[in-house]
Amino acid sequence: xxxxxxxxxxxxxxxxxxxxxxxxxxxxxxxxxxxxxxxxxxxxxxxxxxxxxxxxxxxxxxxxxxxxxxxxxxxxxxxxxxxxxxxxxxxxxxxxxxxxxxxxxxxxxxxxxxxxxxxxxxxxxxxxxxxxxxxxxxxxxxxxxxxxxxxxxxxxxxxxxxxxxxxxxxxxxxxxxxxxxxxxxxxxxxxxxxxxxxxxxxxxxxxxxxxxxxxxxxxxxxxxxxxxxxxxxxxxxxxxxxxxxxxxxxxxxxxxxxxxxxxxxxxxxxxxxxxxxxxxxxxxxxxxxxxxxxxxxxxxxxxxxxxxxxxxxxxxxxxxxxxxxxxxxxxxxxxxxxxxxxxxxxxxxxxxxxxxxxxxxxxxxxxxxxxxxxxxxxxxxxxxxxxxxxxxxxxxxxxxxxxxxxxxxxxxxxxxxxxxxxxxxxxxxxxxxxxxxxxxxxxxxxxxxxxxxxxxxxxxxxxxxxxxxxxxxxxxxxxxxxxxxxxx
Numbered sequence: 060x061x062x063x064x065x066x067x068x069x070x071x072x073x074x075x076x077x078x079x080x081x082x083x084x085x086x087x088x089x090x091x092x093x094x095x096x097x098x099x100x101x102x103x104x105x106x107x108x109x110x111x112x113x114x115x116x117x118x119x120x121x122x123x124x125x126x127x128x129x130x131x132x133x134x135x136x137x138x139x140x141x142x143x144x145x146x147x148x149x150x151x152x153x154x155x156x157x158x159x160x161x162x163x164x165x166x167x168x169x170x171x172x173x174x175x176x177x178x179x180x181x182x183x184x185x186x187x188x189x190x191x192x193x194x195x196x197x198x199x200x201x202x203x204x205x206x207x208x209x210x211x212x213x214x215x216x217x218x219x220x221x222x223x224x225x226x227x228x229x230x231x232x233x234x235x236x237x238x239x240x241x242x243x244x245x246x247x248x249x250x251x252x253x254x255x256x257x258x259x260x261x262x263x264x265x266x267x268x269x270x271x272x273x274x275x276x277x278x279x280x281x282x283x284x285x286x287x288x289x290x291x292x293x294x295x296x297x298x299x300x301x302x303x304x305x306x307x308x309x310x311x312x313x314x315x316x317x318x319x320x321x322x323x324x325x326x327x328x329x330x331x332x333x334x335x336x337x338x339x340x341x342x343x344x345x346x347x348x349x350x351x352x353x354x355x356x357x358x359x360x361x362x363x364x365x366x367x368x369x370x371x372x373x374x375x376x377x378x379x380x381x382x383x384x385x386x387x388x389x390x391x392x393x394x395x396x397x398x399x400x401x402x403x404x405x406x407x408x409x410x411x412x413x414x415x416x417x418x419x420x421x422x423x424x425x426x427x428x429x430x431x432x433x434x435x436x437x438x439x440x441x442x443x444x445x446x447x448x449x450x451x452x453x454x455x456x457x458x459x460x461x462x463x464x465x466x467x468x469x470x471x472x473x474x475x476x477x478x479x480x481x482x483x484x485x486x487x488x489x490x491x492x493x494x495x496x497x498x499x500x501x502x503x504x505x506x507x508x509x510x511x512x513x514x515x516x517x518x519x520x521x522x523x524x525x526x527x528x529x530x531x532x533x534x535x536x537x538x539x540x541x542x543x544x545x546x547x
Contacts, residue, residue, distance in 0.1 A: 084165035085155025085539050089332040089392040089546060092155065095469045098536045099124040100134070100188060103499065104146035105521065106530040108174060109482025110493050114526040115139045116146040118170065118181060120188050121499065121519055121534075123475070131501075131517045133524070135189045139179055144172035145482060148533050150213030150221070152180075152243070155544040157217055167193060167245075168535060171210035171223055173481070174285065176201060178210055178223065180245050187537050194245050202229045204247045207239050209281045212263045216308075217547055219243035222251055224275060226261040231282030233297070236261035238275075238310070252305065256312035260299035266307050267330045268547045270337050270354065273305040276325040287483045290378075293345065298324050302341060302352060304360050314360055318343065321364050322350050327387050331394045331415070334546040338415050340365065340388070342399055347383035349399060351415060366410060366418050368401060371430065371438040374445070381429065381438075386480055387464050391471040392541050396421065396506070400462035402480060403488065404428050405448060407462050407502060409511055421509025425450050426500055427458040427478060429488070453500065454518040460485070460492035466534040467504075467541050474502040474511070479530035496521040496528025 086092035101121050107114040120135035139146070150169045157163035168190065170179040176198035183190040201207055207225035214222050221241040228235025236258060238251035260277035267273075277299020278284060283292045292298060300322050304314040318325060323345040330339035337354035349366035368383035383401030390397050390412070397410045397418060405428015410418035429436045431450040438446050450458050460478035467474050478497045479485050486493045499519035503512045522528045535543060 082161035083158040083163045084153045085158045085544050087158055089394070092469050092539065092544065093392050093471065095538055097470070098468055098473075098538070099127075101466065101475065101534050101536050102149070102168060102183070102190070103477060103534045104149060104170060104532045105136075105524070106146055106479060106482055106532060107526065108143050108145040109486065110528070110530065112527045113142055115142050116144050116172075117529075118146070118168070118190065119531070120190070123501070125516070131519050133519065136525070137181065137190055137192065139170075139192070140195070141175065141177065143175055144177055145174035146170050146179075146532065147173040147481070148212055149535050151215055151535070151539070151543050152221060153219070154215050154539055156215060156547050157219070160217070160219075163219065165537075165539060169213045169221060169223070171213055173209060173211060176208040176210060176229070178241075178245075183537055196241065196245055196247065198229070200247055201239060205237070205239055205250050206235055207237055207250070208235070210239060211261065214264070214266070214543070214545065220248065221245070222264075224261050224264050226278060227281040231280060231285065233260050233280035238264075252310040252312065256305070256310060258303040258312070259301055259315070262299070262326055263328045265328050265330050265339065266545060267334060267337070267339075268307055269334045271307045273307045274328060274339070274352065274360070275303045275305070276328045276341050277301050277303075278324060278326060284481070285483060287487045293323065298345070300325065302328070302362065316352065316360060316362055318350060318362060321346055321348050322362070325350065326385070329388070329390050329542070332390060332392050332541065332546065333394055336394070340390070340397065342385040342388045344384050344386055345382060347385050347401065349385065349388070349397070349418070365416070368404070371404065373430065374437050374439065375435045376429065381436075389465055389467055389542050391467060391506075392469065393471065396471065396509070398465055398467065398474060400465060400476070401428070402461040402463050405431055405450065405461045407465070407474070407476065407511060409504070409509055411509060422505065422511035424502060424511040424513060426462050426476065426502075426513060428461045431458070451513060453513060453515060456498065456518055456520065458498070458500075459495060460489040460497055464533045466536070469536075469538070469540070471506045472504050474504055475534055476500050476502060477531040477534065479532050482530060485530060493530065494528065496524065497531045498522070499531055499534075
């Protein structure tokens with residue numbers, strides 16, 4: 060397994076200076092993070108927006124300590140002050156990128172609201188099990204100073220600032236998208252990218268400072284995706300298929316990679332955690348390909364399909380073929396395994412990526428989807444034989460929806476999964492989940508030879524919430540994780 064897969068020099072701040080001392084937040088290296096404390100709680104954004112329930116979204120604290128009497132239960136709920144926000148992704152004010160800064164602290168969780176364009180800041184330090192609202196960045200302030208709206212991904216920077224991708228202008232046009240910069244007090248500083256260097260579409264991003272590069276991905280125009288998915292909108296050019304390569308940290312758009320028809324709707328993007336590496340992956344949802352990007356000998360960037368999930372021929376569905384729909388993925392901190400979900404097919408996959416060019420399937424488990432036994436939708440093989448997938452009940456509960464957001468424990472042994480994508484899309488593809496609520500599962504991971512098994516004792520039920528069934532989305536640990544921490 061090889062710790063040798065992630066060997067590199069001591070971390071430095073802003074590309075220079077003395078070695079970071081272990082006085083700031085996070086960890087000095089990804090391998091050091093793997094020896095961090097076992098998670099006891101996690102936070103997950105929960106949504107009422109778009110469900111028909113006129114209640115505010117909230118941040119749930121979930122007990123994930125198997126020795127606790129409230130194991131696999133929601134132990135606290137922090138409702139936000141407004142209705143209709145659509146909480147979605149989240150990020151920390153400070154992470155391992157600030158490890159050398161003794162004054163920095165991983166204290167505030169940043170919660171962008173994808174529909175209302177508000178950004179909530181939550182204080183987790185006073186009582187980690189019961190966080191409190193610290194500040195609200197209002198959409199009017201963001202729009203007035205930057206023209207941006209529909210905030211999505213947030214990452215902390217070594218400078219103390221916070222960078223947030225925004226998917227359009229306040230009218231929902233993709234042309235208005237770009238990157239919002241907040242200072243350490245969560246005041247709007249302006250746009251990060253240089254004038255005239257905004258991407259074609261916005262979504263996720265990841266930066267790799269040793270290569271002086273940030274790369275962002277492309278979902279689509281908010282005016283289109285907020286209404287649900289319409290395949291015609293893809294043909295109309297309202298969804299993306301590009302990666303945008305920026306110089307870091309100065310925000311100059313250096314290159315746009317067209318992924319073509321094999322890379323439609325590229326969503327989550329990750330570099331390898333080893334900050335010396337010049338390769339990573341992006342999950343392309345509609346074409347269900349995992350695309351690897353990498354630096355070439357001349358310093359430019361290129362791409363190739365590394366993993367392809369074939370569409371399934373189906374009956375009793377809206378189309379004759381069903382894509383897997385890769386909506387989320389992550390990479391273990393030792394850069395050994397990659398995990399991704401197929402939201403429509405219903406499976407989670409584990410690939411060995413010790414050779415990043417040639418991923419090898421190491422584990423697979425079915426945790427929902429549209430083709431599970433008992434569903435009206437059936438798949439057909441090449442000979443016309445019908446098939447459906449066996450999905451177990453967990454603690455007596457049928458698994459609704461499909462796997463969507465994933466989070467991995469620091470040691471790589473436990474994978475947590477929720478099943479809400481975006482309320483408008485949830486309602487379109489999994490109306491029963493919107494009606495009855497979503498859930499959280501935990502998958503036990505074999506980190507030696509590969510393999511995934513559902514933990515039969517862990518089931519967080521969001522169907523019985525005090526304000527009615529809700530939709531659980533992204534998850535975060537108080538001590539950091541492999542989708543928020545970046546090493547410099």
